[in-house]
Amino acid sequence: MAKCWKCKEPMVLGSYLDRYFCSRCGSIVPLPAGTNHFEVFGFDAPACDLEQLRERHRELSRRLHPDFFMTADEQVRSASTINISAVNDAYRCLSDPMARAAYWLDISGSPLGKDNSSVDPELAAELFELQELAMQMRAAGESPSGRVAGGAGDSGGNSIRAAEALDDLQSRFDAEITAAVALMDSWPQAAAERPGALYRLKKAISRASYMRTMIRNLKDSLEQRWQRSVA
Numbered sequence: 657m658a659k660c661w662k663c664k665e666p667m668v669l670g671s672y673l674d675r676y677f678c679s680r681c682g683s684i685v686p687l688p689a690g691t692n693h694f695e696v697f698g699f700d701a702p703a704c705d706l707e708q709l710r711e712r713h714r715e716l717s718r719r720l721h722p723d724f725f726m727t728a729d730e731q732v733r734s735a736s737t738i739n740i741s742a743v744n745d746a747y748r749c750l751s752d753p754m755a756r757a758a759y760w761l762d763i764s765g766s767p768l769g770k771d772n773s774s775v776d777p778e779l780a781a782e783l784f785e786l787q788e789l790a791m792q793m794r795a796a797g798e799s800p801s802g803r804v805a806g807g808a809g810d811s812g813g814n815s816i817r818a819a820e821a822l823d824d825l826q827s828r829f830d831a832e833i834t835a836a837v838a839l840m841d842s843w844p845q846a847a848a849e850r851p852g853a854l855y856r857l858k859k860a861i862s863r864a865s866y867m868r869t870m871i872r873n874l875k876d877s878l879e880q881r882w883q884r885s886v887a
């Protein structure tokens with residue numbers, strides 16, 4: 657068990673705050689290197705209650721505020737800097753469901769890029785078509801008449817299609833994220849069920865990440881078209 661660097665007594669971890677302040681002598685304690693983002697907030701990985709996350713982040717930011725340590729010795733100031741940066745890094749990651757899932761996959765030894773269970777063919781084909789659509793819209797914008805030469809680019813019709821596709825994609829993206837969050841918040845306790853859960857999470861996040869790229873792409877194309885129409 658880790659010992660307090662000031663009073664040398666074993667650290668007792670009751671609440672999440674006990675990682676930061678010795679519950680015996682009250683001294684600030686630097687977080688051990690390798691503390692993961694979930695541990696930083698005392699969560700049982702990969703679960704994370706967003707309401708609690710915000711509360712704990714607020715509380716830690718208050719207690720670790722540099723003003724409290726300005727006159728402290730070098731060691732204590734350095735501990736407060738280490739802690740506050742760990743708290744902020746962890747907060748940034750955990751408050752974004754996709755970043756949180758990717759991080760969890762990483763620390764579980766199953767990162768997104770590894771053995772890439774490539775995106776399923778149906779989604780790939782669909783996204784390929786949308787990619788073409790986005791490219792057509794851009795090409796139409798670049799031609800002097802606002803249309804692709806030869807009249808092939810009905811950019812008005814294309815933007816309606818793009819707007820519909822965007823709506824549809826956005827709601828499916830949200831559904832993947834909701835599923836990923838639900839999966840992480842009820843992570844199986846039984847070791848035998850974990851590989852299956854990791855597989856499902858990876859799949860959801862990988863699909864969501866392809867969708868997100870396409871959502872940005874379509875939004876850009878629509879935005880450009882909108883700007884041209886008001887120019």
Ligand SMILES: [Zn+2]
Pocket residue numbers: 660661662663664665678679680681682683
């Ligand atoms: Zn102590």
